[in-house]
Amino acid sequence: MIIVDQERCKGCSICTKFCPKNVIGHSGVFNKAGYDYVEPQNEDCISCGICSQVCPEGAITVKKEDKVVYSRPQVLTDSAFTYCPGCSHGVINRIIGEIIDEMGLAEETIGVTPIGCSIFIYKNFKVDYVEGAHGRAPAVATGIKRVYPDKFVFTYQGDGDIGAIGLGEAMYAAIRDENFTIVFVNNGNYGMTGGQVAPTTLLGTVTTTTPKGKTVHEGYPVRICETFATVGSDNAYIARGAVDTPANIRKTKQYIKKAFQHQLDKKGFSMVEVLGACPTNWKLDPVKALDKITDTVIPYFPLGEIKVGKEA
Numbered sequence: 199m200i201i202v203d204q205e206r207c208k209g210c211s212i213c214t215k216f217c218p219k220n221v222i223g224h225s226g227v228f229n230k231a232g233y234d235y236v237e238p239q240n241e242d243c244i245s246c247g248i249c250s251q252v253c254p255e256g257a258i259t260v261k262k263e264d265k266v267v268y269s270r271p272q273v274l275t276d277s278a279f280t281y282c283p284g285c286s287h288g289v290i291n292r293i294i295g296e297i298i299d300e301m302g303l304a305e306e307t308i309g310v311t312p313i314g315c316s317i318f319i320y321k322n323f324k325v326d327y328v329e330g331a332h333g334r335a336p337a338v339a340t341g342i343k344r345v346y347p348d349k350f351v352f353t354y355q356g357d358g359d360i361g362a363i364g365l366g367e368a369m370y371a372a373i374r375d376e377n378f379t380i381v382f383v384n385n386g387n388y389g390m391t392g393g394q395v396a397p398t399t400l401l402g403t404v405t406t407t408t409p410k411g412k413t414v415h416e417g418y419p420v421r422i423c424e425t426f427a428t429v430g431s432d433n434a435y436i437a438r439g440a441v442d443t444p445a446n447i448r449k450t451k452q453y454i455k456k457a458f459q460h461q462l463d464k465k466g467f468s469m470v471e472v473l474g475a476c477p478t479n480w481k482l483d484p485v486k487a488l489d490k491i492t493d494t495v496i497p498y499f500p501l502g503e504i505k506v507g508k509e510a
C-alpha cells in the first residue's frame with residue numbers, strides 16, 4: 199500500500215510512468231502549492247517501492263501490511279524541496295539521504311555546496327553545510343577535510359559549476375588526491391540562471407545562449423569523468439550514473455555509496471557524476487525529460503565505473 203504526502207507531491211507523473219501495476223493516478227485535486235497530487239486509484243499495489251524510489255520529492259511511503267518498505271530518509275529535514283517539478287536534484291538528494299542514513303554518517307558529515315540549484319541541498323539535510331562561491335566547493339572542501347580528516351566531507355555541484363568556472367578547483371582536488379567525495383549533477387545546462395549553455399550541453403541543443411543550437415564554436419561537450427580519470431591517483435574512484443529509470447537510480451546509489459566508502463577507507467579522491475533532467479529549462483514535461491536522458495544523453499555519456507582504484 200502507498201501513502202502519498204499530498205502537500206509534498208508536485209504532480210510530476212514520474213511515479214505513474216514507472217508503477218508496474220498502474221496503481222497511481224492524478225487525484226484531480228490541487229494541493230496548497232497548486233499541484234494536482236497523485237493518489238492510489240485501485241487495490242492492485244504490490245508494495246514494490248518503485249514509486250517511492252523515483253519520486254523527486256520523497257513524498258511516497260510504501261508499506262506491506264504493517265511493515266514500512268520505504269519512507270523518507272531520516273536525515274532529510276521536513277521542509278519540502280524547492281526544486282521544480284520533476285527536477286532530478288530531488289531524487290539525487292534523496293539517494294544521498296538514504297546512504298547517509300544507511301552508513302550512519304549524519305553526525306560526521308560536512309557538506310559543501312557552490313552556487314547553482316545544487317545549493318538548495320543545504321536546506322534539505324540535517325547535517326552541517328558550508329557554502330562556497332560558484333565553482334569553489336572543492337577548494338573549500340579541501341580546507342575542511344585537511345583540518346578535520348575524520349569528518350565525512352562531500353561537495354554537491356552542478357555541471358556548469360564543475361566543468362566551467364570551477365574546473366580548476368575540482369581538477370586540482372583530483373590531482374592532489376584529496377580525500378573527499380564530489381557528487382555532481384549533469385543536467386546539461388546552467389539550471390539556476392535560466393538554461394544557458396554548459397560545458398556538457400550536447401551539440402545541436404537549443405539553450406537561451408545558443409538559440410540556433412550549440413555548435414563546436416561553444417566547444418564539444420566535455421566528458422568530465424573521463425577527463426578527470428586521466429589525472430591524479432590511479433587509486434581514485436570515478437563513476438557515472440543516471441536517474442532516468444528505477445534500475446539506474448539503484449545503480450547510481452551503489453556508485454555513490456562506493457565513493458563514500460572510498461573516502462571512509464581513506465583511499466583518496468572519489469567522484470560520481472549523475473545524469474539528471476532539468477524539465478523546466480529543457481521545456482519538456484518531467485516524463486519526457488527522463489526519456490531524453492535515456493535516448494540522447496546516455497549514448498554520449500556512457501554509464502559505469504570509469505576509474506576504479508587498484509586497491510578499491
Ligand SMILES: Cc1ncc(C[n+]2csc(CCOP(=O)(O)OP(=O)(O)O)c2C)c(N)n1
Pocket residue numbers: 313314315316331332355356357358359360383385387388389390391396
Ligand atoms: C562568480 C559567479 N559567476 C556567476 C554566477 C551566476 N550563476 C549562479 S548559478 C549559475 C549556474 C549554475 O549552473 P550549474 O552549475 O550547471 O548548476 P544547476 O543550477 O544547473 O544545478 C551561475 C552562472 C555566480 N553566482 N557567481
